[in-house]
Amino acid sequence: MQPVHEWHAAPLPADEAKRLQLLRSLDLLDTAQEEVFDRVTRVVAELLQVPIALVSLVDEHRQWFKSRIGLDVCETARDVSFCAHALHSGRLLLVEDTRDDPRFAGNPLVTGAPHIRFYAGVPLRSSDGLVLGTLCAIDTKPRTLSASLQASLCDLAATVEREIVQREAARETRELQEADRRKLRLSESRFHTIFQRTPTGKAIVDLSGRFVEVNPKLCEITGYSADELVTMTFQQITEEADLPADLQLVSELLDGARKTYTLEKRYRRRDGEPVWIELSVALIRDERGLPLHFVSVMHDITSRKHSEEMLRDYRQELERRVLERTCELTSSRTTLQTITDNLPVLIAHVDADLRYRFNNQMYREVFGVEPAALRGKYVLDTIGAATFERCLPYFRRVLAGERVTHEDIVYEGAPGRIWNATYIPEYRRDDVGGFYIMSQDITETKRRENQMRSEVMLDALTGLPNRRALAEQLALSVDAARDEDVPFALFFMDLDGFKSVNDQHGHDTGDALLRQVAARLKKTTRAGDLVCRLAGDEFVLLARGIASASACSRIAQDICRAIGRPFELGCGEAHLGTSVGIAMCAGGFDTSAEAILADADRAMYEAKRKGRNGFRFAPVFAEATTPAIDDYRHEILTMRN
Template sequence: MLIAPLPANEAARLRLLKHLELLDTPPEESFDRITRLLAGMLQVPIALVSLIDENRQWFKSRIGTDVCETPRDIAFCAHALHEADMLVIEDAHADTRFADNPLVVGPPFIRFYAGVPLRSHDGLVLGTLCAIDTQPRKLAPNAAAALRDLARTLEREIAQREAAMDTRLVQEQDRRTLALSEARFSTVFQRSPTGKALVDLQGRFIDVNPKLCEITGYAAEELLQKTFAEITHPDDLEQDLRLLAELMVDRRQSFSMEKRYLRRDGSWIWVQISVSLVRDEEGTPVHLIAVIQDIADRKRDEALQHDYQAELEHRVRERTAALAASREMLQTITDNLPVLIAHVNRELRYTFNNDMYRQVFGVDTSELTGKPLASVLRPELYQQLLPYFRRALAGERVTCDNVRYSLAQPRVWSGTYVPDVRDGEVVGFYVMSQDVTERKRAEKLMHDKAMLDPLTGLPNRRALHEKMEQSFSAASASGASGASGDSGAGLALFFMDLDGFKGVNDSHGHETGDALLRQVAQRIRQVVRQQDFVSRLAGDEFVVVAEHIPVAACERVAESIRAALARPFVLDDCTVCIGTSIGIALRPPERQTGTAQLLSEADAAMYEAKRRGRNGYCFAPTSPPAS
């Protein structure tokens, strides 16, 4: 039996796991709902949410087992911590890592395992969402996609816990160090991308930030004359007050809810609000802290999609009920809907199709009646959708949100399968599939936007980590395939911290500091190679990732950056001079350094450059210069 090695970031991972206060806590529906869904979707006897502690794996949620924890040394999930995507063991008896594992040769007699790592917002792996079977099996692509989607849902739940824990920690720290941190809190409060407010115990706004004013349309002085109840929709106020009352009597530490605010122009806007109660040293309530996020666009999209789907289902049910009396009328109606509509019997054969099938598949719809779905759909698509067909025939309304009917066309469809129940028996199901290509494109645009730093327009920390993981994966694949390149060329990481930036910020203000950061970003992009990846990590820290770069060229790149940033910066109201300290870490093709380690090496080298006098560069000890 092979024992999984410890992750490189084990200490940080364990600290976060304990900080979240998830270990040894009672079952929660938000986690149990996911394991129930996973067990049902994959048809496995065991589904777990496993958290990997220092010496054990503990199950936050479990389906199909009474055991709440096992030693870490024998845990499959301990191996999954090292996977970028998921760990799949089709037959544990055939895997030398697990063949003699106590969980394989003894209860619960594991043969099949599939686990997706659960990561925090900054990439630390806390555990896994996994499915287990006592029989060997393969994991279908759609089942793998479902497992990933459920894992992402759990990650959002954990991220909310982390945010709540961070909020409580900030509150405690604020009470103890208020005098020292007042200016810092004010900066965070005013410049936050989400709405924030301090509210007294009578519900009156004490302080509001610009983002909340933007959301509500009120000026700050106007909001300070109001209570939250005055701008809350009457239908949402009762729940808001009930949760607040529970907060006041210490029945909960915080609460979140979706509700509507009355804007200054008289319109209503949907927001998600998270509220925490601040108490003094004696535990007496002092005031409330509210974090408000504008969710109007999401609510609007959800409502439109729900209404559209409901309308489609209503039309199909209404027309199908009259099929025997007016099939021609039904055919005419459905033929003019921009949706694929069909009826399928229990033998998975078409009994009805609308004209969209002709447009999408290029066949006469009359020829489809009686044909099996397997003869119309591509083999791999049929296998992808078969589990959904079976669930619909079992009486479950299901949706597959990523259907490609034709590989020659980049159209994406969302297929919904609604059971046809007659006299209490499922006799088939209806197919309603709508084109969601534009929606998918919009979602991708939102994802791309989330990867950019709003101040400089450079890729942000999240994008940097994704880029480095992609680069490492590509390098590993190239090495495995025997691809060759320049023997001295690898990946170089330039970690920059500006020298003198804080003085500019303190002397001239944050607006000047922001303008300086934007010019710094422009100069860095001008002096590095066009294909190099430039990102802003945080504050005045910048990172350049250069791929396929000879070691000898790294010093020239570092010197070009240093010289470019040493030239005076002409801003709107002043001219300033700064410098930069640069740490360089190299990853030649033969080195298997991970993202966190390479960043840490470059960061340490940057601090060594500062120690040597600033405005210079230094290679990490593991990355000596060519000279």
Template sequence: MQVAPYPINEAARLEFLRSLDILDTPPAERFDRFTRVLAELVQVPIALVSLVDADTQWFKSRVGMDACETSRDIAFCAHALHADGALIIEDASTDIRFHDNPLVVGAPFVRFYVGIPLRSSDGYVVGTLCAIDTRPRSIKPSTLSAMKDLARAVERELFHGSMAGQARTVFEDERRARSLSETRFATVFEETPTGKALVDLSGRLEVVNRKFCEITGYSAEELICRTFQEITHPDDLEADLALVADLIAGRRKNYALEKRYVRKDGTLVWVDLHVAILRDAAGAPLHLIAAILDITPRKHSEALIQNYQHELERRVTERTLDLVQSQRTLQSIADNIPMLIAQVDSELRYVFNNARYQEIFNVDPLSLRGKSIQTVLTPPVFDELLPYFNRALAGNRSTRDDIRYDELDGRIWRATYIPDVRDGAVVGFFVMSQDVTEQKRKEKSLTDRALLDHLTGLPNRAALMEKLTDAVDSAQRGLTDFSVYFLDLDGFKRVNDDYGHDLGDELLCQVSERLRQKVRQQDTVCRLAGDEFVVIASGAKAQDTCERIASAMCASLMQPFHMRGHTIRIGTSVGVAVCPAYASITPEHLLASADAAMYQAKRGGRNCYRFAPAVQMQDGHA
């Protein structure tokens, strides 16, 4: 067995892969639909979206494979990292690289393999979209081409987050470029692999690069005589102009939009457009800078997937109608599916219910036939779901995923309402309701882990910046005022040095608890990092009030801490920054001001507090 060599850019590749924050994440329908389509397209029992980490091959989506990961040493996909277009193995048992591979000689007994590398715009191959069969075979060129289209669509899902920031990156690049020579600017502008354009505020194209000319089919001289309005498809122009108006008015800093250009030869090209605005030092708008990526192949792939999904839904609908005609078969199947299933007519009366209604609502399903939905649902739940019923009766499929049929039960349900269309008319709808309590719990757990400090349980830096941003936004609109307290413990390093980090961590937990006890319920205590804490006190801006709060925190933390037979004494230096209503300041500057005031307290003798300079008010407010 041959082990695949590492790519020459392995370190950078791994850093990029981990920056996507997708490894070891739960299954996602947006990836699962690709593996389902791939399995059907290539007619194979196994289809995977595989990501290759340092030592592990991890499956973000899988069809026909129980394992969620394998060792990289035996991974076929590790070899596919080096393929330009595709790695195709028609019979692994005769291939010198794989004939004795554990995945060939043992389960799942791989024989046929084809893997399409998933490559970012920067050239990093993070994994593959691959199809596997247990018998030797080949793949038709047309099928391989369609598989590559699917891989491009998977890349879009993987790398969309990084592309979403491209317009902001372009903005920052162009801002720095103003201080460089025109020659260097032209070189960067021309050599970038995406289309670029500098546009004046009326929409006239001032500067375009070679890639943008390639996308639109015009020469640079022809484009500079035009506006972006002239080459934009008429159906997409209104949305584009509205977003440009928001940019110029300062209601947004950038925007992203998928739209169509009309090429010189009259054909259409789909693009992913990212636009930012350049302003002068006084904030006046100067130009628009646009980054353009040709996404026509992805759009074609999406159309293929959508058509396939419509075909699948059509077949499911036909099969469902057949099952409805055979009541016994439907009842047997529906009763054994772990979800609520019902058929409702146009008058909101039950036509069919499965056995799960007995378990959930304690009512005989047969007794519900011909009765109104209101027989089962409480009035608040019925009023909440009535718009979804009406939408289904209007011929539109819809889903609601936070339903509580019984507040005392505690379970959360996701219900889908599918129109029942016969001979072109909607005669009712089908209800499919699934218990998603565990899924919601896991989602909340993931959110909590992202926003809570693992040691103290306090909100962490990310949560602090969210709360501080909301507070500053409310203050700027004159809705509230508040104060910020930046605390740094005095003598904490000595505790770590004398007693060890375990006791130091325990001390941080006790400090956190004392701070919680000293603030009101509506106030927020956060652990910023190390021995730094931040408190946000809403509605507190008077100096005597802020002094009482800061003094109380200092006094509380001066009291001895008794831990493991030791008496620990520390203090705290506090920086106070007040944010009044109609303040003109950013969250970052406010936090920095409190930080600077804290260092003044350090220099002033420690275990005391100092105030930051007063925050400037917006024009027109005193």
């Protein structure tokens, strides 16, 4: 006779009533599947190689699956639920063989379908620590789970937890919006005034691309009236050649791959003429994260584009004319010298052995050598070994018969100037016997380009580097950590209490407060550190050369103390805090810029959940291959605890 195994239903948590009230208010139960949750369960199933992965929400009499992989039913009774036991688990409930565990040996889900033999479940907590459900992995055979995979499962649960916390915050926001309805109407009135009167084109565009609302400046740019534009889509007035790139960026917005984008493209005006615009687009989502519409801002850059085109045409025409005249006057050196000596361009003729055959007077100005003295001399001896090494690949290409342009050359004779050189092959019958060099000074053009690039990299409100600058510098730091063993730390900061100040005193006061925060962060950090403003009240510090968790802790404490001091406003004092998430990167860790930023972001949310105005470290689970890396990981884990 077979032995009878018992099983035990999990006891109710002490905070059961409060837990159920919150769960039912989040609009998660009995809702459609969502990619943000399904993406996590797919990763769990693939990472742990299990047939079943679930996001389970524990209701009063049932457990309901918000996301499920490998299971046909959408809910089971709570009294047979493994996840109900996980409500009492601090971090991870791990059952390696259910038949060896008296709590589950006789459970109908073990003795019958789906025949659970292995279970690993991580509690999903609200911002107040209430356990709403679990992220769990299930197998039909016993198995063990390495510490690394346990940590990865907990990290994935933190992603689901963050989504739930965001929805919890969204619910609180909806309640606040109900109380602040009058303030919202005033805000909408201000937005309408700004929308209509600013000197840039603005539009609200629905998800299909149709203009919903446009301002007078956009009508001026396109030549259409507002009544005409609201019957059209942006696709209809976009130049056909520019449309694919625009649609690709729109798709990335909708997929969540980016939050905004900026693009230079052409509209076709009502009169048929093209107009160049710089387009900036943001996607507005509702409180559930669903896309609502796009907000677009357009600057007319037609004049700048025409200037760039004229400059490009001028350079090409100059090259063409010089080449024509050089070819025509090869037999008359005196005439050729006279013409080229009066052009503000370095002009030379070089043979196949890379010896000069001709130089104009600009060589005396730049290199301090008489042009006639250079004839028969090697190019290497004039431009220097370092410059010659950079130019040699281009010389080889032109001698192979290719017309080549070489950007950003700095000659040793003129270190403060930047040149653009064109190398044109000289054909003698069917062979290339040498080539012509025309180098134009583009120092001022590069200066303007660099100035424009610097402006694009700065946050207009605080003057700090913006998200684009952070992405560039963070990618360089990750490469340096991987290739050159140069460590760094990333501090993700979110202001505590800023929203209440902003709502109470208005956006102008909020902007002034953000500028003070930026100034304090710059003063608190080292001169070589990069302090950036991402958006809203989020700031990031990139500190290079930081190799220990204790150093990171001191920096984070300095930041919290600096932000914790009262801020002087025109209406009185403001008191803020900051929650800081810290992610570290050193040699031996293989990661990406996006991953380490996400790690710091998650650690910041953990700091908020732990009480705000403090800091938390992101987990470190790299495979250590040397004692130094083992010590590094141990110190990080010690600081986290």
